[in-house]
Amino acid sequence: MTDCDVLICGFGPVAQLLALMLGDRGISTIVVERADEPYPLPRAAVIDDEVLRIFQGVGLDAEVLSEAQVQPGASIVTADGQAVEVFRSRVGLLGHPPLVSINQPSMERTLIAALEDRATVDVRWGTTLEVVDRHADRVEAYVRPTGGGRTERVSARWLVGCDGGTSAVRARMEIPFEGRTAPQRWIVVDVLVDRPLRKVPHPHFVGSRERPSVMVPMSPGRHRWEWMLHPGEDPAPFLTFASVRERIVPWLDGEEIEIERAVVYTFHTRTAAQWRRGRVLLAGDAAHLTPPFAGQGFSSGARDAANLAWKLEEVLHGAPDALLDTYEQERRPHVAAMQRTANTMGAFVQATHPRTIKARDLLLRSMDGTRIQDLVATNVKPLPAYGDGAFASRPARLPWRRSVGALFPQTGRLDDELPRGWAAVATDDVARELLEDAGLTVVDPGADAAWLTRHDASWALLRPDRFVFGCGGIDDIAPAVRAWRRITAPAREAVVA
Numbered sequence: 194m195t196d197c198d199v200l201i202c203g204f205g206p207v208a209q210l211l212a213l214m215l216g217d218r219g220i221s222t223i224v225v226e227r228a229d230e231p232y233p234l235p236r237a238a239v240i241d242d243e244v245l246r247i248f249q250g251v252g253l254d255a256e257v258l259s260e261a262q263v264q265p266g267a268s269i270v271t272a273d274g275q276a277v278e279v280f281r282s283r284v285g286l287l288g289h290p291p292l293v294s295i296n297q298p299s300m301e302r303t304l305i306a307a308l309e310d311r312a313t314v315d316v317r318w319g320t321t322l323e324v325v326d327r328h329a330d331r332v333e334a335y336v337r338p339t340g341g342g343r344t345e346r347v348s349a350r351w352l353v354g355c356d357g358g359t360s361a362v363r364a365r366m367e368i369p370f371e372g373r374t375a376p377q378r379w380i381v382v383d384v385l386v387d388r389p390l391r392k393v394p395h396p397h398f399v400g401s402r403e404r405p406s407v408m409v410p411m412s413p414g415r416h417r418w419e420w421m422l423h424p425g426e427d428p429a430p431f432l433t434f435a436s437v438r439e440r441i442v443p444w445l446d447g448e449e450i451e452i453e454r455a456v457v458y459t460f461h462t463r464t465a466a467q468w469r470r471g472r473v474l475l476a477g478d479a480a481h482l483t484p485p486f487a488g489q490g491f492s493s494g495a496r497d498a499a500n501l502a503w504k505l506e507e508v509l510h511g512a513p514d515a516l517l518d519t520y521e522q523e524r525r526p527h528v529a530a531m532q533r534t535a536n537t538m539g540a541f542v543q544a545t546h547p548r549t550i551k552a553r554d555l556l557l558r559s560m561d562g563t564r565i566q567d568l569v570a571t572n573v574k575p576l577p578a579y580g581d582g583a584f585a586s587r588p589a590r591l592p593w594r595r596s597v598g599a600l601f602p603q604t605g606r607l608d609d610e611l612p613r614g615w616a617a618v619a620t621d622d623v624a625r626e627l628l629e630d631a632g633l634t635v636v637d638p639g640a641d642a643a644w645l646t647r648h649d650a651s652w653a654l655l656r657p658d659r660f661v662f663g664c665g666g667i668d669d670i671a672p673a674v675r676a677w678r679r680i681t682a683p684a685r686e687a688v689v690a
């Protein structure tokens with residue numbers, strides 16, 4: 194007997210989301226968090242449409258959006274002060290705005306409050322995980338009140354380390370955290386503002402010759418400034434509120450501000466060498482760290498949670514546990530693509546050599562107002578499409594060619610029409626009947642039928658995280674259903690019911 198099916202170490206936003214998804218599935222879950230309360234200061238500044246869709250899946254997109262601020266795009270400012278749009282934020286195939294400023298503590302409050310009605314989730318604040326013992330059929334963790342006290346053993350069928358960049362679970366598993374730490378450090382300043390800043394209406398990456406900086410309107414009433422420190426530079430003179438105010442004043446146009454905090458951050462690009470060791474898994478910052486230039490740290494962790502939740506459910510219902518190996522197989526290359534995007538943005542902003550600045554600004558100026566800018570601004574983010582993993586057939590090699598392996602669109606609110614778990618969409622009665630005979634609920638894709646037509650398909654079998662497991666014509670249904678049964682077989686009825 195184990196105390197729970199899933200033990201989660203850490204209760205940051207990735208764990209909160211994972212716990213919500215496990216709670217929705219009725220999976221008994223214990224969460225241990227060493228702090229007594231949620232981290233009170235803002236970290237993540239923006240989230241994207243994929244994450245809002247994940248929030249939609251747990252019924253929280255509207256609530257998160259009500260405390261957020263939709264951003265129209267993001268620009269890089271050349272050393273001579275020309276703002277060139279490099280990201281354009283249009284509501285597209287995922288049904289949500291692609292760039293949304295948030296306040297991480299309020300977002301976390303929303304997630305935590307929603308957990309109150311997930312009866313199978315037990316959150317233990319002020320509890321530190323110290324030791325992990327792995328067994329063939331369970332994991333045993335030794336936890337203790339953070340302030341000191343008696344050690345308790347918690348046994349679980351699976352342990353997920355969502356315990357951040359310095360993950361104790363990763364350390365106990367002796368899993369290397371490979372990658373690099375940037376030589377530059379950044380001063381991060383959070384400011385309360387009485388109204389949106391007129392001079393900074395959307396995120397600006399300022400490629401100044403002397404001191405690169407980033408400015409981001411956060412959730413309503415907040416704004417963030419970041420200034421780069423040169424390698425070896427002493428941060429102390431920059432951290433007094435008087436010097437921070439002096440730097441901010443040129444960007445104000447009569448707005449009132451209150452400085453909340455000024456801290457120094459070092460940015461890392463790191464990935465755990467293994468995301469699964471037996472019954473222990475890593476997710477979120479514990480598995481990977483990304484510099485914040487593309488706003489993808491938490492967003493990547495949210496995708497981990499969505500990928501892992503349904504696979505844990507399947508395996509707990511008796512599916513072969515090899516399904517859990519596809520978690521890293523799918524997520525690792527996607528995280529690496531996000532890290533590359535963030536580092537490219539970082540290289541653009543952090544340039545200090547005069548020749549590099551000249552070349553960058555020439556490139557930015559020459560694309561401003563052209564078709565190339567359109568292409569860059571709408572395609573800068575890696576696509577939500579996996580190259581290999583839990584799919585009926587191998588996805589196409591090039592991400593933009595993928596049908597199987599891609600996140601199915603929802604131009605309206607298709608997900609609200611789909612049952613939780615596996616589902617199918619079909620535009621053709623024969624396909625619908627065959628998929629229903631296999632035990633699937635089949636929904637009319639509405640406006641998203643266009644996606645099927647574009648991929649020469651009349652149906653798609655969607656995984657619980659809405660990635661396309663299989664799609665095609667009538668002859669492709671039987672092999673896809675067989676592949677689906679192979680990875681989910683004994684659990685299938687429970688999942689589909």
Ligand SMILES: Cc1cc2nc3c(=O)[nH]c(=O)nc-3n(C[C@H](O)[C@H](O)[C@H](O)COP(=O)(O)OP(=O)(O)OC[C@H]3O[C@@H](n4cnc5c(N)ncnc54)[C@H](O)[C@@H]3O)c2cc1C
Nearest residue numbers: 203205207227237238239322356357477478488490491492
């Ligand atoms: C300056 C900055 C800007 C950022 N901007 C963005 C952005 O714009 N967009 C974005 O998506 N992301 C951004 N991020 C990243 C984002 O904040 C993180 O990716 C996110 O908070 C990670 O969530 P997590 O749940 O994985 O880990 P964390 O939030 O770090 O939570 C881990 C939890 O584990 C607990 N813990 C640790 N060890 C133990 C233990 N032994 N026992 C019990 N509990 C333990 C900790 O107390 C902590 O609460 C930014 C980060 C920074 C620093």
